[in-house]
Amino acid sequence: MPTRYQPAQRTQNYRYAIRNIVSEAKKIEAQGRKVIYLNIGDPSLYGFQPPEALQEAIIQAIRNGHNGYSPSTGIAQAREAVAEEAARRGIRTSPEDVIFTYGASEAADLVFTALLEPGDEVLVPAPGYPLYTAIATKLGAVEVKYHQNPDQNWQPDADELRAKITPRTKLLVIINPNNPTGALYSRSTLEAMLNVARQHHLVVIADEVYHKLIFDGTHVPMGSLAGEDLPVITMESLSKNYLAPGWRLGWMMVTNSHLMPDLMAAIRKLADARLCAPIPPQHVIKTAMSLPPSYLDSTMQRLRAQRDITFEMLNRISGMRCNKPEGAFYAMAQMNLEHGELGTDEEFVLGLLREKGVLFVHGSGFGTNPKDGFFRIVFLPDTETLREVYTRVADFALQFRESKSALMMK
Incomplete structure (x- = not known):
């Protein structure tokens, strides 16, 4: 019900998907479950510190x-x-x-x-x-x-x-x-x-x-x-x-x-x-x-290993592809949703969060078509954590495609 104190109209279409999606993760945590956050590019959350x-x-x-x-x-x-x-x-x-x-x-x-x-x-x-x-x-x-x-x-x-x-x-x-x-x-x-x-x-x-x-x-x-x-x-x-x-x-x-x-x-x-x-x-x-440029040597060595495992493991997943990042610490992966026949990128990301406790950001939050199945990954966590994450992604991707395909057959 509207109250006397209404926000300005310009805020109605104001979106920031990187943080907006966190509210769903908080609901999962309120149930006593752990969430692995790969939605925001904050190096300090993953053990990186300023020089x-x-x-x-x-x-x-x-x-x-x-x-x-x-x-x-x-x-x-x-x-x-x-x-x-x-x-x-x-x-x-x-x-x-x-x-x-x-x-x-x-x-x-x-x-x-x-x-x-x-x-x-x-x-x-x-x-x-x-x-x-x-x-x-x-x-x-x-x-x-x-x-x-x-x-x-x-x-x-x-x-x-x-x-x-x-x-x-x-x-x-x-x-x-x-x-x-x-x-x-x-x-x-x-x-x-x-x-x-x-x-x-x-x-x-x-x-x-x-x-x-x-x-x-x-x-x-x-x-x-x-x-x-x-x-x-x-x-x-x-x-x-x-x-x-x-x-x-x-x-x-x-x-x-x-x-x-x-x-x-x-x-x-x-x-x-x-x-x-x-x-x-x-x-x-x-x-x-x-x-000197060497101040980033250890950081880049770690990021490179995390980039490589991201690229390798995601591209092994059936129905998924990911270009090899050349800079920063993000990857934009794509799940084949059969042009929307299997749902949207947000459905996939929210399903992954609810089923496997892994939080990414859907590609449409960055301006892609929801039917194209893109999602952004922050590969700042260590390689051990990333291996666990991508194993969960592989399990869920298979489950997601099979369940959606079964519904289409009915």
């Missing part, structure tokens, strides 16, 4: 009294360190064009809010990270999906992207390495996509929060391909590359800010209104930007 040097740096920052406010864009030494590290990777930016935020999520919110009017269109990948869908929905903007093709190792098609553009299109979001697929886009794919953005005068969000977590190939920063005529806003954070999601520190760095001075002023105005990003983590940035 020791960063832990020491944040403790020292607190002890040194860095507990107040900072300028809304961030402290100068941190912005300088980010710009210098970016330059080493070929990204043209400056300390003045670096803005620190509450994780990369707030960076996305600031850009969307500053740029998009109701009815404006934003191009987002499908499957893609649901944050972008949620922000667009909140603002009354229109999400237009461009597809990543699993048959092409999840590489998007620039011609399809071009065909989606209308006079209302303002923004192109590219996530590389990709969440949820684990794909790493090739240089040629990125160049083709950025050329489309250039031709149609779009702003590009380059979500590169996993750029250090690469198994195969080489990450190509989009800011390094921008030339002098394409505005690219690169988003990064401490959350994944530095294994510190709870510190809630991200940043955007802008390439070719001279092309959009009014938009930059609007972003800074919005940043002013929320005062500043967390201060103690800003004081670890100089240390973080100077860490």
Whole structure:
């Protein structure tokens, strides 16, 4: 029954599947059963910790009294360190064009809010990270999906992207390495996509929060391909590359800010209104930007083993396939649901949760067709846990297909 205090209409279609599905897992746990959570990419839940040097740096920052406010864009030494590290990777930016935020999520919110009017269109990948869908929905903007093709190792098609553009299109979001697929886009794919953005005068969000977590190939920063005529806003954070999601520190760095001075002023105005990003983590940035690549060696060794067992065991399951992730710590598997004849991805995921106590996120929560049977896996748990998980998945997949097929025969 409606009460006097009703929420705003814009919240009615606001969805975030990664967390929304947890309510079902809590019901299982309330029955005294254990649930293995593979729905959220939080490294700290699985024994990963930030580099020791960063832990020491944040403790020292607190002890040194860095507990107040900072300028809304961030402290100068941190912005300088980010710009210098970016330059080493070929990204043209400056300390003045670096803005620190509450994780990369707030960076996305600031850009969307500053740029998009109701009815404006934003191009987002499908499957893609649901944050972008949620922000667009909140603002009354229109999400237009461009597809990543699993048959092409999840590489998007620039011609399809071009065909989606209308006079209302303002923004192109590219996530590389990709969440949820684990794909790493090739240089040629990125160049083709950025050329489309250039031709149609779009702003590009380059979500590169996993750029250090690469198994195969080489990450190509989009800011390094921008030339002098394409505005690219690169988003990064401490959350994944530095294994510190709870510190809630991200940043955007802008390439070719001279092309959009009014938009930059609007972003800074919005940043002013929320005062500043967390201060103690800003004081670890100089240390973080100077860490040797070896700081991730043990992390990547463990993640690679977990990636490999995920790929191998899922592809042994009858009716299931999974591309080999090239970056991040996600895999996007597909259960053959016979084009929906055997149900939906959410039915499969919820059935797996209820029968086997394993929680994934259904692919439609990331923008795929529910009938296509995709689901995202977080392969952060150790290999022993993953072996148990995939054994349960194999058992349930057989049970699911047999029970659904039997119903179809009646």
